[in-house]
Amino acid sequence: xxxxxxxxxxxxxxxxxxxxxxxxxxxxxxxxxxxxxxxxxxxxxxxxxxxxxxxxxxxxxxxxxxxxxxxxxxxxxxxxxxxxxxxxxxxxxxxxxxxxxxxxxxxxxxxxxxxxxxxxxxxxxxxxxxx
Amino acid sequence: xxxxxxxxxxxxxxxxxxxxxxxxxxxxxxxxxxxxxxxxxxxxxxxxxxxxxxxxxxxxxxxxxxxxxxxxxxxxxxxxxxxxxxxxxxxxxxxxxxxxxxxxxxxxxxxxxxxxxxxxxxxxxxxxxxx
DNA sequence: TTGACAATACGAAATACTTCGTAGTAATCT
DNA sequence: AGATTACTACGAAGTATTTCGTATTGTCAA
Numbered sequence: 001x002x003x004x005x006x007x008x009x010x011x012x013x014x015x016x017x018x019x020x021x022x023x024x025x026x027x028x029x030x031x032x033x034x035x036x037x038x039x040x041x042x043x044x045x046x047x048x049x050x051x052x053x054x055x056x057x058x059x060x061x062x063x064x065x066x067x068x069x070x071x072x073x074x075x076x077x078x079x080x081x082x083x084x085x086x087x088x089x090x091x092x093x094x095x096x097x098x099x100x101x102x103x104x105x106x107x108x109x110x111x112x113x114x115x116x117x118x119x120x121x122x123x124x125x126x127x128x129x130x131x
Numbered sequence: 132x133x134x135x136x137x138x139x140x141x142x143x144x145x146x147x148x149x150x151x152x153x154x155x156x157x158x159x160x161x162x163x164x165x166x167x168x169x170x171x172x173x174x175x176x177x178x179x180x181x182x183x184x185x186x187x188x189x190x191x192x193x194x195x196x197x198x199x200x201x202x203x204x205x206x207x208x209x210x211x212x213x214x215x216x217x218x219x220x221x222x223x224x225x226x227x228x229x230x231x232x233x234x235x236x237x238x239x240x241x242x243x244x245x246x247x248x249x250x251x252x253x254x255x256x257x258x259x260x261x262x
Numbered sequence: 263t264t265g266a267c268a269a270t271a272c273g274a275a276a277t278a279c280t281t282c283g284t285a286g287t288a289a290t291c292t
Numbered sequence: 293a294g295a296t297t298a299c300t301a302c303g304a305a306g307t308a309t310t311t312c313g314t315a316t317t318g319t320c321a322a
Contacts, residue, residue, distance in 0.1 A: 011278085011279065011280090012222065012279090012280095013279075013280060013281095014279095015222050015223055016222070019222070019223070019225070028299095029299085029300090030298085030299085042281085043281075043282055043283090044282095044298095044299095045281085045282060045283075045284095045300090045301095046280075046281050046282060048299085048300070048301090049280085049281075049282080049301095049302090050280080050281090052300085052301080052302095053279095067288070067289075067298090067299070067300095068298085068299065068300090069299090069300080078233075078234075078237070080223075081223060081224060081230060081231075081233075081234040082234045082237040082238050083238070084219060084223050084234065085219070085223075085231055085234030085235040085237075085238055086234070086235070086237075086238025086239060088215060088216070088219055089235050089238060089239060091143065091146050091147070091150070092146055092150070092211075092212060092215050093212060094150070095239060096245075097232070097235045097236060097239070097241050097245060097249060098245060098248045098249055098252055099212060100212075100216055100231070100232075100235050101228070101231075101232055101235075101249060101252060102209075102212075102252060103209075103212040103213045103215065103216030103217070104216040104217070104220050104228045104231050104232075105228060105252075105256055105261070106209070106213040106216075106217075107213050107214070107216055107217025107220060108217060108220060108226060108228070109262060110228050110256065112257075114227075114228060114229060115253055115256060115257055117229045118228060118229055118232060118253055119250070119253055121229055121232060121233060121236075122246055122249055122250055122253070125236055125241065125246060126243075126246055130236070130237075131240060142308085142309065142310090143309090143310095144309075144310060144311095145309095159269090160269080160270085161268085161269080173311085174311075174312055174313090175269095175312095176270090176271095176311085176312060176313075176314095177310075177311050177312060179269085179270070179271090180271095180272090180310085180311080180312080181309095181310080181311090183270085183271085183272095184309090198268090198269070198270095198318065198319070199268085199269065199270090200269085200270080
């Protein structure tokens with residue numbers, strides 16, 4: 001199977017793996033599993049199988065040169081996040097970024113510092129530094 | 132099966148139905164289906180089954196008093212949106228609302244008006260009107 | 263009242279997702 | 293070498309999701 005040009009949106013379980021890899025960088029199944037298994041009950045072969053499937057789907061890249069294969073994400077974190085945010089924006093928020101932000105802030109109150117960060121982000125978009 | 136106290140997070144197909152109901156308000160399967168079938172190919176009984184399942188899950192409420200049952204959403208739109216945004220915020224953004232907003236704006240450039248709306252929303256949270 | 267139409271109920275196939283056990287194989291230890 | 297350990301490969305079960313066909317039932321007009 002040829003690798004996806006742009007990989008599919010990760011499922012929930014796959015997102016867990018990605019999150020760990022975003023933190024650790026390129027890692028073996030063992031390393032990912034050790035982190036994951038501290039968060040919830042899961043067998044080693046389950047983590048393995050997930051990562052194998054993710055490699056097939058083009059979500060991960062696999063380096064087989066060592067005895068323990070090393071997996072790395074195939075898209076930078078930002079790209080995956082944009083994909084996910086864009087999807088939710090479309091499907092659940094009718095494209096309204098305002099309502100998405102409202103939802104996020106309602107779900108988890110932001111600190112004063114975080115509000116300042118958000119404001120700064122808007123500044124960057126207004127001055128065209130990010131548009 | 133007793134109705135869910137708080138219904139589960141809707142799936143993608145279920146979200147389509149919800150989106151239509153958010154626009155139309157309480158509706159029959161026929162009314163929802165007519166909208167949906169303009170967006171993509173789908174059979175009437177598929178729409179019907181989906182809505183029946185959603186009622187079972189507690190996502191929709193069903194009024195059977197008329198020949199054609201009338202379905203309505205069981206949670207206000209805002210609540211479902213908060214649930215979805217919160218979930219994504221957790222799973223994909225490590226809780227960073229800033230990165231979620233960045234993802235959203237990267238996916239779909241906001242107009243100057245929308246940026247102003249976003250700013251206003253932050254104002255409301257800062258002055259405590261929404262905290 | 264019967265035929266045509268429109269709605270619901272239901273079973274079930276097709277697909278996708280998640281999980282894990284078993285088997286095989288390579289590395290390491292005694 | 294033989295035993296032990298650690299890894300990958302793979303099949304497959306269990307569950308959830310999505311889709312649709314068939315059967316049944318209610319409504320209404322002729």
